[in-house]
Amino acid sequence: MLATEPLPVGRADIETAYDRICGHVRQTPVISPGRGSFGLDLDLTLKLECLQHTGSFKPRGAFNSLMAANVPEAGVAAASGGNHGAAVAFAAARLGHRATIFVPEISSPVKIEKIRQAGAEVHIGGARYADAAEACAQFRAQTGAIDIHPYDTPTTIAGQGTVGLEWETEAPDLDTVLVAVGGGGLIAGVATWYQDRVKIVAVEPERSCCLKAAREAGRPVDVEVDGVAADSLGAKRVGDLVYRQAAAYVDEAVVVPDSAIESAEARLWRDLAIATEAGGATALAALLSGAYRPGPTERVGVLVCGANVDLTRLATLTP
The missing domain is CATH 3.40.50.1100 (Rossmann fold)
Structure with a gap:
C-alpha cells in the first residue's frame, strides 16, 4: 500500500x-x-x-529516544511489561540518567531482575500494562521525569x-x-x-x-x-x-x-x-x-x- x-x-x-x-x-x-x-x-x-x-530489540528505540531528548535531572520514567523497561534502564545507565520503571504484576521475574540489574528503580503494581502506565504518568507529573514511550x-x-x-x-x-x-x-x-x-x-x-x-x-x-x-x-x-x-x-x-x-x-x-x-x-x-x-x-x-x-x-x- x-x-x-x-x-x-x-x-x-x-x-x-x-x-x-x-x-x-x-x-x-x-x-x-x-x-x-x-x-x-x-x-x-x-x-x-x-x-x-x-x-x-527494545534498546534501539530507547537509545534513539534518549539521545534525541533533553533529559532533566529527574531522569526518565517508563511503563513496561518488562522488555521496554529493561531497555530504558540499560540505555539510561549507559548515558548517565536516572530511570524509574513501572511494571504490572504479570511481568516475568526474569525481566524485572534485568531492570534492577541495570540500576533502575522498579515499581510493581496493577494487573495489566495499562495500570503500570497510569502509575507512571502520575509519577512523571509529580517529578518532571520524561516519558520514553515503548512504541508510539x-x-x-x-x-x-x-x-x-x-x-x-x-x-x-x-x-x-x-x-x-x-x-x-x-x-x-x-x-x-x-x-x-x-x-x-x-x-x-x-x-x-x-x-x-x-x-x-x-x-x-x-x-x-x-x-x-x-x-x-x-x-x-x-x-x-x-x-x-x-x-x-x-x-x-x-x-x-x-x-x-x-x-x-x-x-x-x-x-x-x-x-x-x-x-x-x-x-x-x-x-x-x-x-x-x-x-x-x-x-x-x-x-x-x-x-x-x-x-x-x-x-x-x-x-
Whole structure:
C-alpha cells in the first residue's frame, strides 16, 4: 500500500537513528538454519535480535529516544511489561540518567531482575500494562521525569526500524519478512525501512491482537489482552502513529494460537539451542502453524525478537 499523506517516520529518519545509536547497540546476526529446518521446505533465515542488549530489540528505540531528548535531572520514567523497561534502564545507565520503571504484576521475574540489574528503580503494581502506565504518568507529573514511550513516538519507531536497515545489509535478497507485533513500534519501523521492496507480514497472538482489530476497524481500537505472550506483546491498543505507518507499509497480518507460539519456542530451543520468550517466537509460529504459507521459491526472513524467558518454563514445553 502507498501512503496518501506524509508519515511521521521515513527511511531518512531510520538512517539518522542508526548513525546515532550504532555505537550503543549490537549488530545482531542473521543465520540460515538450512532448508528443511523445523520441517519447513523453504529458504529460511532468522534475524537473531534476541541477542541484542537486554535480550530484545527494545534498546534501539530507547537509545534513539534518549539521545534525541533533553533529559532533566529527574531522569526518565517508563511503563513496561518488562522488555521496554529493561531497555530504558540499560540505555539510561549507559548515558548517565536516572530511570524509574513501572511494571504490572504479570511481568516475568526474569525481566524485572534485568531492570534492577541495570540500576533502575522498579515499581510493581496493577494487573495489566495499562495500570503500570497510569502509575507512571502520575509519577512523571509529580517529578518532571520524561516519558520514553515503548512504541508510539517517531524516535521509538525510527530506532526499531534500524533492525530493518541491518537486516537488509545482512540478507539483501529476501522476498518476505515476518515480524511479531505488540504495540507495533517494531513492525512500523521495519515496514517503513523496507516499504514496498519486501513483503511485510505482521504476526500477532490470537489473544492479544490490537493491529488486527485496528485493520478491521479502520482505526486503533481497544482489545482484550491475554495469553502466553501478554507480557511482551500484550498492548491494549495499537499506537496511532504505528497504525499510520503500518497502514502504509504492512502487506499482510496473521494471528497464531498460544499453542503454536509455545511450539515455536520449543523448536527453537530443541533444534537450534536458541532460548526465546513467547513473544520472540511468535513470528516463527506463523510458519509452523500454517498461518502464513509462503510460495515454494519464496525467500523468507523471520525476526526472533526476544530472549527473556525463564529456562525452567522453556524446559517444560514440547514441540
